[in-house]
Amino acid sequence: MSRPTHIEAANNTRSLVIVTILFFMWGLLTSLNDVLIPHLKAIYTLSYVQAMLVQFCFFGAYFVVSLPVGALIKRTGYQHGAVIGLTIAAAGCALFYPAAQSGYALFLFAFFVLASGITMLQVAANPYVVVLGAAKTASSRLTLTQAFNSLGTTVGPFFGGTLILGGVLLSPEQIGALPAAEQLAYRAKEAATVQGPYLALAGALLLLAILFAFARLPKITHDDDDLGTVLADGSKTLMSHPHLLLGAVGIFVYVGGEVSIGSFLVNFLGESDVASLAPATAAGYVSFYWGGAMVGRFIGFAVMRKVSPGKTLAFNAACAIALILTAIFSQGALAMWAILAVGLFNSIMFPTIFSMALHRLGKLTGHASGVLCMAIVGGALVPFLQGYLADSIGLHLSFSVPAMCYVFILYYGVKFSGLHESHASH
Structure with missing residues (x-):
């Protein structure tokens, strides 16, 4: 096997940086759920079981989507699969905007769409870490990308707490004491705090999709x-x-x-x-x-x-x-x-x-x-x-x-x- 040229090594490094950002992003998006669950629970006065529908829809997507995603990636290739995954995840983030004006059911659908994109991303991106460099250093590259995934899960709650949970949430009793019109206005105002952060995340994911589409990545084949x-x-x-x-x-x-x-x-x-x-x-x-x-x-x-x-x-x-x-x-x-x-x-x-x-x-x-x-x-x-x-x-x-x-x-x-x-x- 021939040794990689300087150009190949530079391409691999650039590609690995993009893939590592993907790991960071899906870590951040996953841990943001921990901030949104208590937020939505308070806004919509949910029981704990109802609030856990967020994780049910999010992680249920892994189970529902895994097999179809594997078949789709086999047809489109890993690079196109990652681009599609990023685009679907961006669409899921964008759905948070109308969900804030609609209600809890649309939030749950948005979580499912977002997680479907992340599932596709995981299936497509993991093999790239292995092929972007020498086989003997593959495990160290995996450790590096996993560390950035953990960095994303660490930054996510802080980011969400600052941007989404900044206001003073009323207790269920306080919300119940408000007139019906004021209850609706309060819920709309608090739900709207997710719109800006998730639109920004949708934009970041679309930017990554564009970068990934034009990156010169090695072709991965399997039988x-x-x-x-x-x-x-x-x-x-x-x-x-x-x-x-x-x-x-x-x-x-x-x-x-x-x-x-x-x-x-x-x-x-x-x-x-x-x-x-x-x-x-x-x-x-x-x-x-x-x-x-x-x-x-x-x-x-x-x-x-x-x-x-x-x-x-x-x-x-x-x-x-x-x-x-x-x-x-x-x-x-x-x-x-x-x-x-x-x-x-x-x-x-x-x-x-x-x-x-x-x-x-x-x-x-x-x-x-x-x-x-x-x-x-x-x-x-x-x-x-x-x-x-x-x-x-x-x-x-x-x-x-x-x-x-x-x-x-x-x-x-x-x-x-x-x-x-x-x-x-x-």
Whole structure:
């Protein structure tokens, strides 16, 4: 294989910068949900279950759209797929403008459209990180792009808290006391705070779509069978790998637990027995939760050069369980910092479960990866369950739902602690 020329290297660097911005953007857009959920809950006087429809529509899109998106990208190519994904995500952001004048149902549709674009983006952009440079440095490039994704999730809540949650939100009782006309005017005014930020995001995504359309990217080809065909014809082969099947459950409960905690943070920090923080102030603290994941990735990268992934995963899950139980059964600053610290231990979980689940699957790796991506639907269902418990037994005790998610991850890490030992020396 010939060595890349200086021109190729420069093109690769420029292309990698564009791809890295994509990772940053979808991190930012995903974590903005944690700011919008309490905002919409207050404006439309929703129950917790109703408010969690945001995550249901957002992460449900991953499940609904994954297979059609895979087929579309196979037809259009990865570069065009990324451009289409960016355009759909921009359309989703633009829909927030009429949603602010229409109501909660159109907001939910906007979340679904936005997430559909992000799903397409993820399917299309990930392979580019691998091919934009030497094969031996692919993992370091993936680490870099994931770090920028974490930077996006860290910046998102701060950005949203400043621009969207700046006003003083009335309580459901205060809203109910207003005359009908004033209630409508209040809801319209508060809902309108999302219009400017999301129009700006729509513009940024369209600009990225243009940059991506004209970028000189290498052509990616593959000869995989359609995932649906493999699931129909080769399901027995996939089913014969317990580390894959349990890994899919692991991805389901991990994404569910992580998203669920993030979704309830602003409300939890606003509780009188925790920190009594105003929504805008609480949103700034949500950045600590996601920022912890960014810091933890670098610590985990160093640790897993010496310790097996399974043991590291089990340790992190045990710490997450202890912290959630502390948050449930304590009050004040201890409860607040305990729940925020869970982010630090979330850091290595997704990539570690993913790589352990795909261990030595050979030609099944691509299809197994598709199964794991569909398991991201946990982000739609687990917050819904926590919302139901928050409405029925209270916000504190509802955090037992993500705690149970981490119990399964602890089990998975212990069960397969000997698996992938060689990975620790990579």
